[in-house]
Amino acid sequence: MSDDTLDIGASVPGWLMRIALTGVVAGGAWMLEPGIVWQIIALLLVLVGAVLPQTGAAWFAMVIVPFALIVQPADLWRACLAVFVVHLGHVLATMSLTMPARSQVALQALRPTAMRFIGVQGIAQLGAITAVLLPSADATGIAWLAPIGAAAVVGVAVLLLRHVRR
Amino acid sequence: MTWEHTSSRRWSRTPALLIGIGASVVLAGTGLALSRPDVVALAVPLAIWSLLAVDAERLRPAAREDGAITVRAATDAPAVAALDDVITVDTDAEVAELLVVQSARRRRRLLVPGRSTIRAHSRSRHSGPIDALRISGRSLGADGALTGGELGVVVQRRAVAPASRDLPALPLAPRLTGLHGAHEGSRAGQGGDFRDVHPFAPGDELRRVDWRATARAARRPGELFVRRTNTLSDASVVIAVDAADDLGEVVATWGSGDLVRSGTTSLDNAREAARSLAAAAVSVGDRVAYHVLMHGGRSLRSGTGARHLARVVAEIAATGQAGDDSRYRRTPPVPHGSVIAVLSTFFDGAAAEVALMWRASGHRVLAVDTLPELDSSRLSAEQSLALRIVLAERDDMFHDLASAGVEIVRWDAEASGVIGALARSRTGGVR
Numbered sequence: 001m002s003d004d005t006l007d008i009g010a011s012v013p014g015w016l017m018r019i020a021l022t023g024v025v026a027g028g029a030w031m032l033e034p035g036i037v038w039q040i041i042a043l044l045l046v047l048v049g050a051v052l053p054q055t056g057a058a059w060f061a062m063v064i065v066p067f068a069l070i071v072q073p074a075d076l077w078r079a080c081l082a083v084f085v086v087h088l089g090h091v092l093a094t095m096s097l098t099m100p101a102r103s104q105v106a107l108q109a110l111r112p113t114a115m116r117f118i119g120v121q122g123i124a125q126l127g128a129i130t131a132v133l134l135p136s137a138d139a140t141g142i143a144w145l146a147p148i149g150a151a152a153v154v155g156v157a158v159l160l161l162r163h164v165r166r
Numbered sequence: 167m168t169w170e171h172t173s174s175r176r177w178s179r180t181p182a183l184l185i186g187i188g189a190s191v192v193l194a195g196t197g198l199a200l201s202r203p204d205v206v207a208l209a210v211p212l213a214i215w216s217l218l219a220v221d222a223e224r225l226r227p228a229a230r231e232d233g234a235i236t237v238r239a240a241t242d243a244p245a246v247a248a249l250d251d252v253i254t255v256d257t258d259a260e261v262a263e264l265l266v267v268q269s270a271r272r273r274r275r276l277l278v279p280g281r282s283t284i285r286a287h288s289r290s291r292h293s294g295p296i297d298a299l300r301i302s303g304r305s306l307g308a309d310g311a312l313t314g315g316e317l318g319v320v321v322q323r324r325a326v327a328p329a330s331r332d333l334p335a336l337p338l339a340p341r342l343t344g345l346h347g348a349h350e351g352s353r354a355g356q357g358g359d360f361r362d363v364h365p366f367a368p369g370d371e372l373r374r375v376d377w378r379a380t381a382r383a384a385r386r387p388g389e390l391f392v393r394r395t396n397t398l399s400d401a402s403v404v405i406a407v408d409a410a411d412d413l414g415e416v417v418a419t420w421g422s423g424d425l426v427r428s429g430t431t432s433l434d435n436a437r438e439a440a441r442s443l444a445a446a447a448v449s450v451g452d453r454v455a456y457h458v459l460m461h462g463g464r465s466l467r468s469g470t471g472a473r474h475l476a477r478v479v480a481e482i483a484a485t486g487q488a489g490d491d492s493r494y495r496r497t498p499p500v501p502h503g504s505v506i507a508v509l510s511t512f513f514d515g516a517a518a519e520v521a522l523m524w525r526a527s528g529h530r531v532l533a534v535d536t537l538p539e540l541d542s543s544r545l546s547a548e549q550s551l552a553l554r555i556v557l558a559e560r561d562d563m564f565h566d567l568a569s570a571g572v573e574i575v576r577w578d579a580e581a582s583g584v585i586g587a588l589a590r591s592r593t594g595g596v597r
Contacts, residue, residue, distance in 0.1 A: 005286070066196065097180050098313060102275060103275035
């Protein structure tokens with residue numbers, strides 16, 4: 001038995017967040033198939049982001065995900081996978097930024113993160129399914145959605161920026 | 167713990183929040199521009215996540231949450247070697263990031279729930295005062311996108327009691343005092359062995375009349391003889407610890423303050439010797455006083471009994487290295503005719519001067535050398551030479567002490583036997 005022990009219950013090392021970040025982004029880039037060059041770039045960037053989170057390279061690596069969607073036709077499972085990768089990658093990159101690799105993270109401390117992730121993913125996946133399926137039903141009849149969507153984007157942006165400025 | 171619903175911002179944002187907001191707006195705009203609803207869908211989780219994060223900002227912890235971390239000992243029993251503590255974190259933040267330093271040697275970062283209890287166990291390699299735990303921390307919110315204020319710094323300082331060694335007997339004081347104790351006094355009294363047969367005098371108890379001696383030796387009517395016994399007296403033991411140095415077995419660590427690789431230190435030996443001497447003295451009813459010879463050092467006046475011994479042990483456990491490295495040593499008042507044990511490494515001569523002064527005053531003085539067995543590996547040639555010189559000077563000092571009648575005991579495995587032999591010799595009090 002070591003001379004010094006701390007009992008915080010079930011826990012994982014902090015570097016596991018960075019391994020998970022690398023796995024999620026690299027795995028997403030591999031499955032979404034944007035092209036081998038982009039896959040290698042994504043892998044290198046996420047590795048840099050995992051080792052040096054303060055560089056923000058992990059977020060640059062995640063740019064590959066929307067790029068992979070754009071270069072290929074819309075597809076349901078790809079959209080769902082991309083939503084999952086972008087969200088989980090962002091959460092893990094955020095945690096890597098503040099949680100040191102040599103720390104010990106109690107699983108109980110990750111519970112709010114997991115609950116929030118499940119809730120947000122539920123809504124986001126529904127949104128992704130709706131977004132992919134609705135246009136294919138009758139693309140010509142929903143052209144009015146474009147200005148509404150644009151207005152919604154502007155509304156959300158204003159709402160977020162107002163909160164941030166407070 | 168205070169949480170405020172005010173307009174002032176207390177959380178600090180990491181770039182992740184702005185990245186989330188910016189990415190969601192850019193993705194949605196790009197998707198709309200390219201008529202790609204699946205790309206717009208990518209913005210949804212980031213936008214919701216950002217909204218939740220900025221909403222979490224409304225619950226603001228105070229800039230500084232003093233009192234959010236508390237530490238208490240797991241048991242009320244005095245610490246011997248194992249230190250068990252319970253750390254309680256009480257903050258409304260989702261996560262608390264703690265930096266915990268155990269026994270001033272192991273640093274660990276923990277991420278625990280805002281309300282949690284942590285059990286800390288540490289095994290101290292040294293006796294004496296120690297920072298068992300030093301904890302600082304901050305609160306985190308929204309998956310770490312928000313960082314809160316400091317949770318304060320909490321230090322759990324514990325005093326580790328030294329081990330005690332059984333000593334068969336202690337050298338006797340040259341002058342015994344009192345009417346209690348286990349030592350045979352030189353005066354007539356009660357409790358001791360047979361002293362003599364003496365003519366009855368006013369004050370003698372009738373039950374002490376020796377009728378046979380009276381019948382044999384009385385020369386006139388009414389003359390009586392009584393049997394007299396020696397009184398039992400207690401001795402006075404003074405323990406004086408020189409806390410100027412704390413030198414470990416490994417000479418290469420001297421002056422570095424590295425107690426992890428130092429091995430047993432001189433103060434470890436001093437505390438063990440002090441406790442052993444105090445326990446041996448109290449066990450035979452002697453009075454014990456305890457002094458730390460440094461400027462401002464603690465003093466405990468003479469006393470005896472189990473409660474006094476507990477006080478002495480507590481003082482011994484709280485005795486650490488004095489920050490003052492001056493050559494000055496105070497000379498506390500000691501009872502007349504005491505046995506004084508001066509516990510020191512005897513490196514700088516100050517403790518030896520005090521011992522010589524007490525010896526000259528008629529006390530029986532034991533110079534207890536607390537320097538551990540030295541490991542002089544990893545020393546350069548110059549350092550080895552310097553060590554030899556200071557050890558040679560120390561030997562000269564011991565020679566001077568022995569010449570003056572100070573008895574020298576090295577605190578090692580044979581210390582018990584040496585002290586027992588000194589106790590039997592009864593020569594220490596003779597000048």
